[in-house]
Amino acid sequence: MSRMVVDCRRMLCPMPVIKVQNQAVKMAPGEELEAVCTDPGALNDIPAWSRINGHEVLETRTEGAEYIVVIRVGDS
Amino acid sequence: MTQQRKAVALISGGLDSLLAARVVQEQGVHVEGINFYTGFCVEGHTHAIRKKDRAKPKRNNALWVAEQLGMKLHIVDIIEEYKQVLFNPKHGYGANLNPCLDCKIFMVKKAHEWIQENGFDFIITGEVIGQRPMSQRKDTMPVIARDSGATNLLLRPLCARNLPETLPEQEGWVDREQLFDFSGRTRKPQMALAEKFGFDDYAQPAGGCCFLTDAQYSVKLADLWRARGEKSYEMDDIMLLKVGRHLRLSPDFKLIISREEGEGNFMQGYRNQYVSLKTTSHPGPMALVDGVVSEQDLQLAARVLARYSKGKTAESVEVEIRDMDANTRCLKVAPMGPLEIIPEWIL
Numbered sequence A: 001m002s003r004m005v006v007d008c009r010r011m012l013c014p015m016p017v018i019k020v021q022n023q024a025v026k027m028a029p030g031e032e033l034e035a036v037c038t039d040p041g042a043l044n045d046i047p048a049w050s051r052i053n054g055h056e057v058l059e060t061r062t063e064g065a066e067y068i069v070v071i072r073v074g075d076s
Numbered sequence B: 001m002t003q004q005r006k007a008v009a010l011i012s013g014g015l016d017s018l019l020a021a022r023v024v025q026e027q028g029v030h031v032e033g034i035n036f037y038t039g040f041c042v043e044g045h046t047h048a049i050r051k052k053d054r055a056k057p058k059r060n061n062a063l064w065v066a067e068q069l070g071m072k073l074h075i076v077d078i079i080e081e082y083k084q085v086l087f088n089p090k091h092g093y094g095a096n097l098n099p100c101l102d103c104k105i106f107m108v109k110k111a112h113e114w115i116q117e118n119g120f121d122f123i124i125t126g127e128v129i130g131q132r133p134m135s136q137r138k139d140t141m142p143v144i145a146r147d148s149g150a151t152n153l154l155l156r157p158l159c160a161r162n163l164p165e166t167l168p169e170q171e172g173w174v175d176r177e178q179l180f181d182f183s184g185r186t187r188k189p190q191m192a193l194a195e196k197f198g199f200d201d202y203a204q205p206a207g208g209c210c211f212l213t214d215a216q217y218s219v220k221l222a223d224l225w226r227a228r229g230e231k232s233y234e235m236d237d238i239m240l241l242k243v244g245r246h247l248r249l250s251p252d253f254k255l256i257i258s259r260e261e262g263e264g265n266f267m268q269g270y271r272n273q274y275v276s277l278k279t280t281s282h283p284g285p286m287a288l289v290d291g292v293v294s295e296q297d298l299q300l301a302a303r304v305l306a307r308y309s310k311g312k313t314a315e316s317v318e319v320e321i322r323d324m325d326a327n328t329r330c331l332k333v334a335p336m337g338p339l340e341i342i343p344e345w346i347l
Ligand code: SF4
Pocket: B098, B099, B100, B101, B103, B104, B135, B208, B209, B210, B211, B212, B213
């Protein structure tokens, strides 16, 4: 399955969350969305937002100065 | 079975909106949260910048509140629309550049639009009469309800019993008897209610929900508007107002000097949008130039920067000037003496 990637580099929280949220509403349940961020706060905020709104966090990882969060869009 | 009613609660991340939403949830109403991001919110941001703050656990309080309540949270970016609220507040500013009353009206208006689009029945806020001198007064409560267009669909569960009945109460969607009559600046009833619900780790913002209530921040924002000859800003401007020392060296430009490593790293990200300076012969901070500069201005900026470097007592300090296209050159300057820094420069 293809995976959407949103570029949240240089954005400060909560902008990465807003970007992920606005992309997720356009996607179908089960599709995957990857956010590439530079604000480490995203590692907390995107998973918190996902838990609340019924999306599954598949992966969070740090690659150098970048923080990556992958979610699977839920059906709400 | 009667239909389950749906409400949207304005969530700032503070205790009052947490309690207001909870009180209505208790009555069997389906509640979702809405949080507006103006660009000035205290949330996030600074965590990512200053090194000493990085060690602290970071959390977005609005998200935390939603998670405590087991409800969805919709975060709405109102950065662009908010400018008009801040530039021309009909009801004026508070102690600083905070247009609280207009801000509240605007947010409730947006929430009212949102419930219409999403099929929700009413709006909840955590407002308490007398809690805040500008926006939460007995006489401003009806103004917010009226000017936002929400009228009787706006319920304030924490002080509802001091206010006229709203539609949710009239229709029996919520029981007025189980709402509250808090008033005044005291926080005691809120704290008691928090304890009853078992909330203990809630955020307690000092001034308000945003940087506009901060005196120093407001001084810098007012300076920015004065220098530009109009009220305007971009996201980058308002982010940079949160970092560094700002020195207005002339009406045409100001110098932003990092105060520590975290700020320096953050400011590095702006080197393609601003001319930047750093000392090369001695360790020191980095600086961004905001505005239009002549050669003479750069000399001045370099001397000021040298003053804040480890070479402040040296005879001369080398400063690298980098333009937005990454072309660099070096200036050799005498650091300013302590008395040459004019206090009025410092914003
Ligand atoms: S403190 Fe800021 S966000 Fe809160 S009401 Fe006032 S202007 Fe609006």
